[in-house]
Amino acid sequence: MAKLASHHLIPALGFPLRRSSFCTQWRNPKGESINSFSVLIKRFSSSPKVSMSLKAGIVGLPNVGKSTLFNAVVENGKAQAANFPFCTIEPNVGIVAVPDPRLNVLSELNKSQRAVPASIEFVDIAGLVKGASQGEGLGNKFLSHIRQVDAILQVVRCFEDNDVIHVNGKVDPKSDIDVINLELAFSDLDQIDKRIDKLKKGKVKDSQSKVKEEAEKSALERIQQELLDGKPARSVTLTDYERESIDHLCLLTMKPVIYVANVTESDLANPESNPYVKDVMNLASQLQSGIVSVSAQVESELTELPSEERTEFLNSLGGNESGLGNLIRATYSLLGLRTYFTSGEKETKAWTILAGMTAPQAAGVIHSDFEKGFIRAETVAYHDFVAAGSLAAAREKGLLRSEGKEYVVQEGDVMLFRFNV
Numbered sequence: 001m002a003k004l005a006s007h008h009l010i011p012a013l014g015f016p017l018r019r020s021s022f023c024t025q026w027r028n029p030k031g032e033s034i035n036s037f038s039v040l041i042k043r044f045s046s047s048p049k050v051s052m053s054l055k056a057g058i059v060g061l062p063n064v065g066k067s068t069l070f071n072a073v074v075e076n077g078k079a080q081a082a083n084f085p086f087c088t089i090e091p092n093v094g095i096v097a098v099p100d101p102r103l104n105v106l107s108e109l110n111k112s113q114r115a116v117p118a119s120i121e122f123v124d125i126a127g128l129v130k131g132a133s134q135g136e137g138l139g140n141k142f143l144s145h146i147r148q149v150d151a152i153l154q155v156v157r158c159f160e161d162n163d164v165i166h167v168n169g170k171v172d173p174k175s176d177i178d179v180i181n182l183e184l185a186f187s188d189l190d191q192i193d194k195r196i197d198k199l200k201k202g203k204v205k206d207s208q209s210k211v212k213e214e215a216e217k218s219a220l221e222r223i224q225q226e227l228l229d230g231k232p233a234r235s236v237t238l239t240d241y242e243r244e245s246i247d248h249l250c251l252l253t254m255k256p257v258i259y260v261a262n263v264t265e266s267d268l269a270n271p272e273s274n275p276y277v278k279d280v281m282n283l284a285s286q287l288q289s290g291i292v293s294v295s296a297q298v299e300s301e302l303t304e305l306p307s308e309e310r311t312e313f314l315n316s317l318g319g320n321e322s323g324l325g326n327l328i329r330a331t332y333s334l335l336g337l338r339t340y341f342t343s344g345e346k347e348t349k350a351w352t353i354l355a356g357m358t359a360p361q362a363a364g365v366i367h368s369d370f371e372k373g374f375i376r377a378e379t380v381a382y383h384d385f386v387a388a389g390s391l392a393a394a395r396e397k398g399l400l401r402s403e404g405k406e407y408v409v410q411e412g413d414v415m416l417f418r419f420n421v
């Protein structure tokens, strides 16, 4: 097996995060039916501010390796992966930890009993085909599953293998990406048409609703034109108000995308030498999206090994981390998320917040009481903490700052909240 390598390139876009307004039945990796909102509520009952039920949907043509990738990303993922199109019908859902080496460093410095990473939810969705927006291949149903995710991971087949069926007869990433993006665009256009019609017919009662509907109509007309020009909705510049007004439509091409180039094991050492990967890279940059190269097949084989052997095996290949770490981190970054830490003897924990959140809002992610009763936050940058070696040492050196309500939490801050209840 070749040396594992991967690369990623994420645009510096901060995407606002919105909680999905849907509530549908999903299936977990064991095949049990679960309600995505119940997962959200269970994990975040104390935090109304940020839903960490951030979902990244694995999307692509049939038989390109989506379920194989899902099973590799989600420990113990048991999605059926097999060499036939439409192997997956119902979505598989799994929660994965965001790998972050800082967590262990902090945990060791503070002799914490446990380290708790941030997490993301991955959803393995059925394959889309040409005509999906017209209902081809159960298309409408599959598209509705995509509507519910916060970000799209589009798996693109970049490996040759005559034994693995390609629904269009040959490996052609450019055409595959076009098929998927066209279907997403058609579905959005269809929704926009219907909505604009409704807005035109609707009799608005009060002036406030009228202003809102005007904003919605204007945003939709601009998006409609962009889609007709072959560009995704996310490339239209919208005000926060306009964005909010169209939120309820959950437009598919509004969602941030990472292209996942699924390569063969021999390409892992240098994925960019594969012309298919080059094609995907070019398209991704044109479409303001990220790209990660991964071999779903190799990654899923790696998960069969006990974790100690995995690291050993990766080290013996000259790598120290599989491509999945990159994929998970890229997704996290694409969602415009930031991490801060709390660290003590009991536990060191990574907390997820949105870029731009203030100290009380960040405290509210832990518990709403922390936000309500917020007094001040003692804060030290991660690197300063590590250099000082402990909170006490950081305080002595004057590296620990006392921040008030206006403080915008920075990536990697180690925080201690003072609050009143």
Ligand SMILES: Nc1ncnc2c1ncn2[C@@H]1O[C@H](COP(=O)(O)OP(=O)(O)OP(=O)(O)O)[C@@H](O)[C@H]1O
Residues within 6 Å of the ligand: 060, 061, 062, 063, 064, 065, 066, 067, 068, 069, 080, 081, 082, 083, 084, 085, 086, 087, 088, 089, 126, 127, 128, 159, 161, 164, 262, 263, 264, 265, 294, 295, 296, 297, 298
């Ligand atoms: N990088 C790779 N190299 C070689 N074979 C691969 C690779 N990735 C996946 N495969 C193979 O491709 C086949 C299809 O994989 P999988 O079932 O994961 O696809 P899928 O996209 O989930 O399909 P469907 O849309 O039908 O659910 C499997 O036989 C899998 O082993």
Ligand SMILES: [Mg+2]
Residues within 6 Å of the ligand: 066, 067, 068, 080, 081, 087, 088, 124, 125, 126, 127
């Ligand atoms: Mg599948």
